[in-house]
Amino acid sequence: MAGARFLDLAGNAVLGVALFHTLFNVTGAVIFFPLISTMARRLEKLFPEKRTVLAKYIINTSPEVPEAAIVALRKEVLHQLSLSVHYFASRYRIDSTQPLGAAGNRSLTRKVTEDAPPYIGYFDLERLHAEIFAFYANVQAQEVEEAEAAQMDQIIRSSRSIMNSTKNLYELMDEIEDIGNEDKLFLVDAYQGFKKRLEHLCLIVDIVTKNPDEAQMTEVLKSFFNSVEDSDKAFIRSCSKEVAKGMLREREVTRLLMVNRLFTQSSRMLVLSMQGLIHHRDDAPQPNPHDPVAEAP
Numbered sequence: 001m002a003g004a005r006f007l008d009l010a011g012n013a014v015l016g017v018a019l020f021h022t023l024f025n026v027t028g029a030v031i032f033f034p035l036i037s038t039m040a041r042r043l044e045k046l047f048p049e050k051r052t053v054l055a056k057y058i059i060n061t062s063p064e065v066p067e068a069a070i071v072a073l074r075k076e077v078l079h080q081l082s083l084s085v086h087y088f089a090s091r092y093r094i095d096s097t098q099p100l101g102a103a104g105n106r107s108l109t110r111k112v113t114e115d116a117p118p119y120i121g122y123f124d125l126e127r128l129h130a131e132i133f134a135f136y137a138n139v140q141a142q143e144v145e146e147a148e149a150a151q152m153d154q155i156i157r158s159s160r161s162i163m164n165s166t167k168n169l170y171e172l173m174d175e176i177e178d179i180g181n182e183d184k185l186f187l188v189d190a191y192q193g194f195k196k197r198l199e200h201l202c203l204i205v206d207i208v209t210k211n212p213d214e215a216q217m218t219e220v221l222k223s224f225f226n227s228v229e230d231s232d233k234a235f236i237r238s239c240s241k242e243v244a245k246g247m248l249r250e251r252e253v254t255r256l257l258m259v260n261r262l263f264t265q266s267s268r269m270l271v272l273s274m275q276g277l278i279h280h281r282d283d284a285p286q287p288n289p290h291d292p293v294a295e296a297p
Contacts (some may be wrong), residue, residue, distance in 0.1 A: 054083060054120070054128040063138035066148050073139065073152060076132055077159045078277055081270075082209040083128070084166045085202045087120045091173060094199045122170050129163040132156070158273035165266040165273070169198075172266075175259055186242050190235075190256055194263060197231055200224070201267055208274045217278045225271045232264040 032039075053059075056079050061072035088094065136156045140149065180191030204224045208217055239256055242248045248256075 054079075054124055055131050058132065058135040061135075063135060064142055066139055066142055066144045069135070069139045069142075070148060070151055070155070073132070073136060074155050074277060076135070077155055077162070078209045078212055080125070080128055080132060080159060081162050081205055081273065081277070083120055084125055084162055085205045085209075087122065087125060087166070088169055088198060089202050090120070091170075092176075092195060092198055094195065094202055122166070125163070125166055129159060132159050154276045158276040161269040161273035161276075165269045168262050168266040172259060172262055175255070179256070179259065184247075184252075186238075186247060187252070187256075193231075193235065194259070197228075197263070197267070200227070201270065205270065205274070208278065212278045217274075221271055221274055221278070225268070228264060228267045228271065232260065235260050 055076060057072040057075040058069075061069055063069050133156065136152060136159075139152060144152070176191060176194050179187050179194075182188065182191075201224075204220065207220060211217060236257070239248065239253055239260075243253055
């Protein structure tokens with residue numbers, strides 16, 4: 001009797017409404033489930049995803065002509081480097097329009113963001129790196145001379161180093177910002193120091209990407225590489241002094257040293273990638289054998 005009263009929909013309006021909605025939803029799901037794939041494909045055609053096209057040179061070059069393909073590949077990797085710096089500058093809020101001063105020729109200084117799209121995401125840069133590697137693989141599939149293959153290998157290593165540095169600096173972003181939000185003066189100064197070092201890096205990269213064939217680029221990069229090493233040593237010394245004075249806790253100094261190490265590695269990789277892209281590289285700096293830099297696969 002109780003079960004019969006429970007199923008008496010005429011006398012139980014709430015249950016009737018609930019069952020109606022349940023049956024309506026189940027019926028709709030059964031009807032439309034086989035059509036989901038078809039409807040999804042149609043919607044993708046009607047409303048295609050907007051993708052930022054970053055490739056500039058390789059998209060209009062045939063990989064079947066190795067001579068032209070190598071030129072396009074080098075230009076595209078320089079373009080990748082420029083876009084990566086635009087990304088750093090925008091995300092870290094770097095003012096990259098200041099004159100370079102003693103680090104290089106003032107007349108060569110340009111704005112980092114002048115030729116870049118209005119917005120670049122990290123995953124856009126990953127996609128560009130994949131497109132560059134795919135183009136490189138297609139060129140390698142052609143009949144190329146040994147010297148040409150060696151030249152392409154150098155260029156693609158530069159591209160991998162650029163992407164690896166971009167990944168490191170992308171992952172460091174929140175950590176560096178957190179350091180800047182601390183109350184201790186030394187941590188705030190460290191945050192400002194990282195930003196100044198990154199600003200200097202952005203300016204050097206911008207000069208090289210705009211003037212890769214200028215003879216003085218070798219000296220500019222050699223000088224900057226030395227400044228990267230000097231900044232690394234100076235930072236470690238300053239941390240040591242603060243620890244000796246009891247001003248830094250173990251967790252804080254470990255955090256600072258890890259950020260500095262990854263930051264320095266990224267700077268080194270970018271310098272070495274630029275050394276592989278300029279034409280004058282007789283005095284290319286070598287990486288520190290005691291602090292090896294891993295390349296992206």
